[in-house]
Amino acid sequence: MDLLGLLTDYTLRNVLLGAALLGVVSGVLGTFAVLRGQGLLGDALAHAALPGICLAFLLTGSKAMPVLLLGAGVAAWLGALLLLWIVRQTRLAQDAALGIVLAVFFEFGLTLLTVANRRPDATQAGLDRYLFGQAATLVGENVIVMAVLAAIALLATAAVYKELKLLAFDPDFGSSLGFGVGPLSVALTTLITVAILIGLQTVGVVLMAAMLIGPAAAARQWTNRLSTMIALSAAFGAAAGVVGALISASASRIPTGPMIVLALTVIVVGSILFAPARGVLPEWWRTRRAAPETPA
Template sequence: MQQFWEFFSFADANIRYVTLGSVLLAGSSAVVGCFTLLRKRALVGDAVAHSVLPGVCLAFILSGTKNPLILLLGAFITGWISLIVIDYITSRSRIKEDTAIGLVLSVFFGIGILLLTSIQHSGNAAQSGLDKFLFGKAASLVGEDLIVFGIVAVLLLFTTILFYKELMLLCFDQAFARTIGFPVRALELLLTTLTVLAVVVGIQAVGVVLMAAMLITPAAAARFWTENLKVMLVLAALMGAFSGITGAFVSYTAPAMPTGPWIVLIISMIAILSFAFAPKRGWVARLMRQRRNRALILEENLLKLLFQLGELKQDFETSRSLSDLLERRSIPKRQAIHGLKKLKQQGYVKKKKKRWILTIEGEKRGRRVVRLHRLWELYLTQYLHLASDHVHEDAETIEHIITPELEKRLMEELNYPELDPHSARIP
């Protein structure tokens, strides 16, 4: 607890630099990463992250100093060139984008490693610490680095806000943007520049190896929680900022733990939790929906079955045994018993001496399912010209998802029919 209060009091200047730098890095990268993710160019961040290393090395060789602005300028230039090369290869050859990204990533990174090795063997005393661009070292951030981080973060966020409408249209409907006169190529270059800036700033904290995770992971996690782009941007920024603070705190409480990898690990944990527990798109929610849908289909099939048995002799007052139902339709016995018990709880069926009978509400619901089944069969035969013996299976599936609005439209399109393709009455 003492370490907690020491850290979050921000009395130590080094804590302030590391924490604020990590927050600015993670938050601004996440915002740009949202647009990269939506454009289905997630691997671009990885390509840029590996392509900045030769720029850092060349900037050091030419300047002879480790001035952050000079090194980041060199990183920006080679990172930007790498994206231009990817676009050029993709547009001028039959090579697909993922292959082009792999080619550019490996070539640029290989050149960077060669230059870094050459520098390490040159005997230049100023080269010490240059390898932190490879693996990152957020714990060594100082006030000068923080100023650079702050300027770039403000620039990224301001540009995103200023061109929000244009970038959104570029992500969701590029053809429409071009049709209405938007400068699509210029917008692509702008987004490329923002991506490179985000990566260039981040490599000093987490390195070229992990920077792609900082760009894409918060955006991927936020995407699971919302369908609204504005909300997605805010969520991604908050998730990134939280991972930055938490990673810095873990590194402070356990000095042997590096800050950058912990930031990536925490945002990855947030992403995993999002993938699993997001209310609409998460894995658990999807499983629950599937379970509810299976239960709904079972219940409606049982109601339809009871209605059809009563329809044979227009006798809905006679109770039916479980064997009567299973003889007419192949349903696992345990599932049928469970479904009937649930229908009884809902008031759709009644049980009399181990036999089942529809209630008034159950008869209405069963009648509707039968009507939808027969309407869809008739629609397939009349409008798609399918044979009457080929429409049953499709109707078995679609009858459970037809809405009242679609049901009304079907009735109107078919002119309120009385018989289905098999000459059975449509109730």
């Protein structure tokens, strides 16, 4: 298929749009998450969404995307609150809290999924489609839901940009100015949950960690300015999404989600190695040139 054929193909257009939307939103929100040292939140919350998807189906009997995503969002959000609360209230470290929420929520969801699949009206309910990212099954309607979610997340981020910036760099100063760190943390977590909802169907639960961390980690290597970092991160996320989706469409049996993540990994490794100011190789080159000649 030639490039024009690819771009006019209905299925592929949906996949490309979905992947690009995911890349932009997770790139923007990932920047704040990574700067706060909460990049793995995406991993935990993506797993925590499973019980919500199953409960939403069990309660309503509907498999409509907005219904299931609402359930996913509520479960992930509750998981996030529980996580923040465990970290604040106990002496457990953040990574232990992440692991607890991730594994317990996901496995509880698995019990519910087993129950859901047993229901007579559920012909293998297809609920796990929302977890393992089957980008190729995206239809126009899914992409519209994703676009709405993306618009909400980006507008909300823009609205509280200044506050999020304070939260990322100097939470103490922020709270001294009267911004509640608690509420802001919850706000950021809520926005990250929205990014995850977009990602579940495109790359799936396991790879969501990469979508939130990768673009931001790559962008960080090129700049010291937050605004530039956000723009670069969004661009890297979108580029990985589009390139991954195109490669996956160009040959058979290349799953889209993993391909997107591998494209992203190339961008991350490239940035870490070659970025002019912080890259490993430029740094090595500078120290080598600065080192005095060894006397004979």
